[in-house]
Amino acid sequence: MTPSPALATLETPVALLDLQQLERNIHHMQTAVGALGVRLRPHVKTAKCVPVAARQREAGGHGITVSTLKEADEFFAAGFDDILYAVGIVPNKLNHVLDLRRRGCGLKLIVDSHAAAQAVVDAGRAQDHRFDVLVEIDVDGQRAGVLPDAPELIDIGRLLHEAGALAGVMTHGGGSYAMRGHDALVAFAEQERSRCVQAADRLRAAGLPCPIVSVGSTPTALFARSAAGLTEIRAGVYVFNDLVMAGLGVCRNDDIALSVLTTVIGHQPAKGWVLVDAGWMALSRDRGTQGQPVDQGYGLVCAEDGRVMDDWTVSAANQEHGIVTRRDGAAPADLAQQFPVGSRLRVLPNHACATAAQFGQYHVLDSHGAVSIWPRFSGW
Amino acid sequence: MTPSPALATLETPVALLDLQQLERNIHHMQTAVGALGVRLRPHVKTAKCVPVAARQREAGGHGITVSTLKEADEFFAAGFDDILYAVGIVPNKLNHVLDLRRRGCGLKLIVDSHAAAQAVVDAGRAQDHRFDVLVEIDVDGQRAGVLPDAPELIDIGRLLHEAGALAGVMTHGGGSYAMRGHDALVAFAEQERSRCVQAADRLRAAGLPCPIVSVGSTPTALFARSAAGLTEIRAGVYVFNDLVMAGLGVCRNDDIALSVLTTVIGHQPAKGWVLVDAGWMALSRDRGTQGQPVDQGYGLVCAEDGRVMDDWTVSAANQEHGIVTRRDGAAPADLAQQFPVGSRLRVLPNHACATAAQFGQYHVLDSHGAVSIWPRFSGW
Numbered sequence: 203m204t205p206s207p208a209l210a211t212l213e214t215p216v217a218l219l220d221l222q223q224l225e226r227n228i229h230h231m232q233t234a235v236g237a238l239g240v241r242l243r244p245h246v247k248t249a250k251c252v253p254v255a256a257r258q259r260e261a262g263g264h265g266i267t268v269s270t271l272k273e274a275d276e277f278f279a280a281g282f283d284d285i286l287y288a289v290g291i292v293p294n295k296l297n298h299v300l301d302l303r304r305r306g307c308g309l310k311l312i313v314d315s316h317a318a319a320q321a322v323v324d325a326g327r328a329q330d331h332r333f334d335v336l337v338e339i340d341v342d343g344q345r346a347g348v349l350p351d352a353p354e355l356i357d358i359g360r361l362l363h364e365a366g367a368l369a370g371v372m373t374h375g376g377g378s379y380a381m382r383g384h385d386a387l388v389a390f391a392e393q394e395r396s397r398c399v400q401a402a403d404r405l406r407a408a409g410l411p412c413p414i415v416s417v418g419s420t421p422t423a424l425f426a427r428s429a430a431g432l433t434e435i436r437a438g439v440y441v442f443n444d445l446v447m448a449g450l451g452v453c454r455n456d457d458i459a460l461s462v463l464t465t466v467i468g469h470q471p472a473k474g475w476v477l478v479d480a481g482w483m484a485l486s487r488d489r490g491t492q493g494q495p496v497d498q499g500y501g502l503v504c505a506e507d508g509r510v511m512d513d514w515t516v517s518a519a520n521q522e523h524g525i526v527t528r529r530d531g532a533a534p535a536d537l538a539q540q541f542p543v544g545s546r547l548r549v550l551p552n553h554a555c556a557t558a559a560q561f562g563q564y565h566v567l568d569s570h571g572a573v574s575i576w577p578r579f580s581g582w
Numbered sequence: 583m584t585p586s587p588a589l590a591t592l593e594t595p596v597a598l599l600d601l602q603q604l605e606r607n608i609h610h611m612q613t614a615v616g617a618l619g620v621r622l623r624p625h626v627k628t629a630k631c632v633p634v635a636a637r638q639r640e641a642g643g644h645g646i647t648v649s650t651l652k653e654a655d656e657f658f659a660a661g662f663d664d665i666l667y668a669v670g671i672v673p674n675k676l677n678h679v680l681d682l683r684r685r686g687c688g689l690k691l692i693v694d695s696h697a698a699a700q701a702v703v704d705a706g707r708a709q710d711h712r713f714d715v716l717v718e719i720d721v722d723g724q725r726a727g728v729l730p731d732a733p734e735l736i737d738i739g740r741l742l743h744e745a746g747a748l749a750g751v752m753t754h755g756g757g758s759y760a761m762r763g764h765d766a767l768v769a770f771a772e773q774e775r776s777r778c779v780q781a782a783d784r785l786r787a788a789g790l791p792c793p794i795v796s797v798g799s800t801p802t803a804l805f806a807r808s809a810a811g812l813t814e815i816r817a818g819v820y821v822f823n824d825l826v827m828a829g830l831g832v833c834r835n836d837d838i839a840l841s842v843l844t845t846v847i848g849h850q851p852a853k854g855w856v857l858v859d860a861g862w863m864a865l866s867r868d869r870g871t872q873g874q875p876v877d878q879g880y881g882l883v884c885a886e887d888g889r890v891m892d893d894w895t896v897s898a899a900n901q902e903h904g905i906v907t908r909r910d911g912a913a914p915a916d917l918a919q920q921f922p923v924g925s926r927l928r929v930l931p932n933h934a935c936a937t938a939a940q941f942g943q944y945h946v947l948d949s950h951g952a953v954s955i956w957p958r959f960s961g962w
Contacts, residue, residue, distance in 0.1 A: 213651070213674050215962060247901060269863075269902045271593070289859060289902045290847035293924045294593050314848050317923040345903055346848050346857050376900065467670035468694050468726050477726050479669060483649075484962075487867035487936055520756065521627060521935055522649045522669045523725055543697040544673045555901055556867055559940075562961045580960070581942045582595060582864075 205506040206571030209546060214465040215484040217561035218548060219576070220508065221568045223459035224441065225257065231423060231440045232261040238429035243267050243286060243416065245438030248555045251564060251578040252280040254441060267436045270582050271298050278307040286310045286416065288374065288436070290318055290338065290346055296325045303331065310369055310414075314338040314347045319358045323365040334369040335362050336414060337405075341397040342377030342390075350401040359410045370414025371405065373398045374436070378421035384451065387425035394422050399431035421452050442554035445502055449494035455502065455510050460558060461548035462501070463565070464524065466541045474533030476526040476541045480549055482519040486556035500524060501549035501557075508548060516549055524549070585886040586951030589926060594845040595864035597941035598928060599956070600888065601948045603839035604821065605637065611803060611820045612641040618809035623647050623666060623796065625818030628935045631944060631958040632660040634821060647816045650962050651678050658687040666690045666796065668754065668816070670698055670718065670726055676705045683711065690749055690794075694718040694727045699738045703745040714749040715742050716794060717785075721777040722757030722770075730781040739790045750794025751785065753778045754816070758801035764831065767805035774802050779811035801832050822934035825882055829874035835882065835890050840938060841928035842881070843945070844904065846921045854913030856906040856921045860929055862899040866936035880904060881929035881937075888928060896929055904929070 209218075235242040244258040247269035255266060255277060265284030268274050274285050283306060291299065291311040302309050311333055313319045319335065326333050337358050340347030348355050362368035375394030381387045394417050402412040418436035429435065439446075442460040443453040464480035482500065491498040499515035503526055518525040526547070534540065541547070551557035558564075564576045589598075615622040624638040627649035635646060635657060645664030648654050654665050663686060671679065671691040682689050691713055693699045699715065706713050717738050720727030728735050742748035755774030761767045774797050782792040798816030809815065822840040823833040844860035862880065871878040879895035883906055898905040906927070914920065921927070931937035938944075944956045 211674070213678060213962065214672070290857065292594075292845045292847050292859060294591070294845055298593060315918075315923055317918070318848060321924060340850075343850075343853075345900060345905070346850070465672045465674055467672050468698060470720075470726070473723075477670065479672060482868075482936065483939060487869070488862075489867070489869075520725060525725070538695075538697070543695055544701060556862065559863060560960075580940075582593065 206567060206573065208571060208573040209463060209506060212463060212565060212573070214463050214546065215480040216463045216565045217558060217563070218461050218463045219564040219566045220459045221566050223457065224254065227440055227443055227457065227459055228258055228261045231437055232263065234424050235435045236262060238426060238435065240429040240432050241434040243434045243436045244441065245269070245288070245436050246273060246277060248438045248441055249558060249578060250580065251576050252277065253576045255282065258441065264434070267438070271295055272579065272582050274302055274307065274309055276579055278302060284308045286372070288312060288372070290314055291322060292318070293321045293325065296322065299333070300329055300331060303333070308334070310334045310336060312336045312338045312372060313358065316354060316358055316361065319361045322367065323361060326365055326367060332366045335367045336370045336372045336416065337401070339371050339373040339398050339401045341373045341375055341394050344376045345374070347373060350397045350404065355401055355404060356408045359405045359408065363410045368411060370412045370416065371398055371401045372414070372416040375417065375419050375422045378419045379446065379450065381421065381450065384425070387421050387450070388427060391422035391426040392428065395426060395428060395430070395432060402431065420447060421450055424452055439554055442558065444554040445498045445550055445552045446490040446494070449491050449496060455550060458550050460554050461504060461550050462557065464547055464549060466543055466545050466547065468543060469538050469541070471537050472533060474527055474531065474537060476537065478524045478526055478547060479522060480516070480524045481522040483521050484560055485516060485519060485524065485549060485551065486553065486560050488553040488556035490552040498552060501551055504548040504550060506546040506548065586947060586953065588951055588953040589843060589886060592843060592945060592953070594843050594926065595860040596843045596945045597938060597943070598841050598843045599944040599946045600839045601946050603837065604634065607820055607823055607837065607839055608638055608641045611817055612643065614804050615815045616642060618806055618815070620809040620812050621814040623814045623816045624821065625668070625816050626653060626657060628818045628821055629938060629958060630960065631956050632657065633956045635662065638821065644814065647818070651675055652959065652962050654682055654687065654689055656959055658682060664688045666752070668692060668752070670694055671702060672698070673701045673705070676702065679713070680709055680711060683713070688714070690714045690716060692716045692718045692752055693738065696734060696738055696741065699741045702747065703741060706745055706747060712746045715747045716750045716752045716796065717781070719751050719753040719778050719781045721753045721755055721774050724756045725754070727753060730777045730784065735781055735784060736788045739785045739788065743790045748791060750792045750796065751778055751781045752794070752796040755797065755799050755802045758799045759826065759830065761801065761830065764805070767801050767830070768807060771802035771806040772808065775806060775808060775812060782811065800827060801830055804832055819934055822938065824934040825878045825930055825932045826870040826874070829871050829876060835930060838930050840934050841884060841930050842937065844927055844929060846923055846925050846927065848923060849918050849921070851917050852913060854907055854911065854917060856917065858904045858906055858927060859902060860896070860904045861902040863901050864940055865896060865899060865904065865929060865931065866933065866940050868933040868936035870932040878932060881931055884928040884930060886926040886928065
């Protein structure tokens with residue numbers, strides 16, 4: 203691998219996206235979910251970038267998942283109209299939702315309580331509008347959702363159905379991030395599937411419709427052995443991959459498409475420190491590998507050409523300063539020769555969603571070494 | 583305190599700025615540094631907001647400090663022309679710096695190595711331009727800088743002086759963030775001052791000019807007992823304050839001007855969890871109080887009117903979900919009544935610089951309960 207000459211002229215830090223790796227990641231997930239016989243609904247919260255989502259759609263993705271109404275706005279404006287907003291809806295967002303839906307956006311909502319469902323139903327009656335609402339199911343005790351065997355599930359389903367708003371059930375098996383090893387991930391994927399399907403079956407047994415049965419996370423999507431009873435799988439971070447996913451065994455370090463290009467600004471030779479111009483503002487404060495067997499600090503260091511330097515991580519970070527050190531704490535005598543002031547490194551992210559969010563654009567490196575700019579957005 | 587009716591209509595999460603508290607914080611720091619007889623050069627990296635910096639200037643601030651050239655661009659466009667860029671300069675940024683300086687921006691640079699100084703001198707010669715460069719001094723072993731007694735200091739100073747580019751010395755006593763208690767902070771402020779002045783004295787003894795002697799951090803600025811030998815003090819986070827500063831004893835929780843307004847989206851009653859729509863994307867991943875005596879999780883919870891609820895923190899966070907729990911882990915029976923779906927809370931930030939950076943604007947709440955929008959920017 204030879205560094206692209208285009209990188210030398212960039213003002214650092216920048217979010218560097220390897221286009222070939224991005225496309226491999228998209229293909230890999232689409233193939234895996236396709237083999238299960240269900241649709242893939244990519245979660246676009248990781249990249250928040252229309253050209254990335256367009257590639258996911260071209261590869262066979264069906265609809266998108268969003269984490270904010272800002273994402274719904276931006277992607278609807280770019281031609282995506284089948285959108286699942288996967289955070290429990292609250293009253294202060296319903297006018298915004300209504301505006302999108304009246305303009306033709308097929309925006310689906312989620313609730314996990316009678317109170318939230320009632321608020322949606324009330325707003326729908328007041329505005330003479332039928333929302334599309336999924337009931338969020340708790341399959342792992344990690345976050346939101348009603349338990350698949352909870353009596354409240356039927357109450358919520360009936361309340362929504364009587365308003366013509368019941369669209370199905372969904373869950374996010376976020377507990378997959380705590381699984382270790384192939385067998386645990388396979389078992390967890392089955393837990394996510396079976397508990398969500400159980401909820402769908404209970405609704406149907408109560409005479410309620412449940413057209414959509416939606417589950418997913420990147421680990422469960424890739425380790426699922428069955429999608430029986432599901433209509434779709436959602437996944438997000440796979441599009442870039444990251445060190446947390448690599449630590450779980452979901453990808454390899456070489457599968458990570460996103461890195462932060464940074465420049466060496468100085469050294470503290472006695473301590474073995476290389477100072478770079480990517481601090482936590484560029485890398486994010488995410489320390490997602492801290493609880494994994496291999497703690498990657500604020501990120502794993504690569505040479506400018508992308509070659510992983512396994513011995514080196516960003517071990518500390520201030521706002522605009524990163525401190526690159528050897529894992530073993532050694533201070534090589536040739537530190538300043540090995541990492542000259544002005545030379546460039548790449549840093550692989552712990553958590554791609556968090557690191558990408560620190561940037562307003564991606565610098566996309568293609569297989570010819572050319573760099574183009576893809577915009578991304580942030581906020582709510 | 584009554585919640586402002588204006589808050590009820592906002593789509594959450596938003597970055598809420600208490601205007602009166604902001605102005606008190608600006609006045610407090612300006613008074614403290616003024617009493618030491620030196621200039622205050624606010625670091626604008628915390629707010630990245632022209633209306634905030636304008637108030638710091640009106641209060642008596644003299645010039646600004648920036649952490650990125652994007653900040654230099656934005657603030658120069660807004661009429662600030664005395665700017666110190668407080669991150670070691672690297673060659674890929676010098677064309678940008680040159681452009682700003684040729685357009686009239688008095689942008690000062692820093693270096694802490696002969697190699698970096700040489701790069702600036704070479705670029706200056708090639709472009710027939712004299713940069714203004716300060717040598718960064720290491721006063722606490724925390725980050726960058728040459729030691730005040732290092733032989734290299736004189737070499738760097740001479741190299742810069744021969745190119746007409748030596749503007750002085752500067753340091754940032756970031757080690758102050760690890761101090762505990764009044765006496766330790768006072769002593770550390772004196773260490774920061776004395777070591778930076780020592781470096782200035784050495785340059786002068788070698789026949790080199792040192793017109794600027796610049797130090798600072800919010801804790802040292804507020805705990806310094808002397809500014810002898812200094813020409814200016816820099817500080818940034820004081821403008822908002824945060825839980826890390828409160829944990830150090832630098833401010834009280836009530837002095838924090840920035841919070842994240844969030845809405846309750848649901849509950850897990852058996853666990854005592856209140857789910858809110860401020861996750862780490864809104865709060866940031868900064869866990870700066872983790873190492874302090876009181877760990878505030880992802881932030882300390884306040885009622886909608888700003889009243890601190892000392893027993894409640896955001897104890898866990900996903901991208902767009904925060905989990906609010908009691909510190910003691912208890913699950914109150916009236917959880918859903920105490921925190922109804924759709925009701926609002928505020929969350930005080932661990933680290934204001936990190937939390938503010940997650941937003942594109944501030945919602946500024948004035949003493950009459952009215953809300954206005956102040957833009958902020960991000961990126962490089």
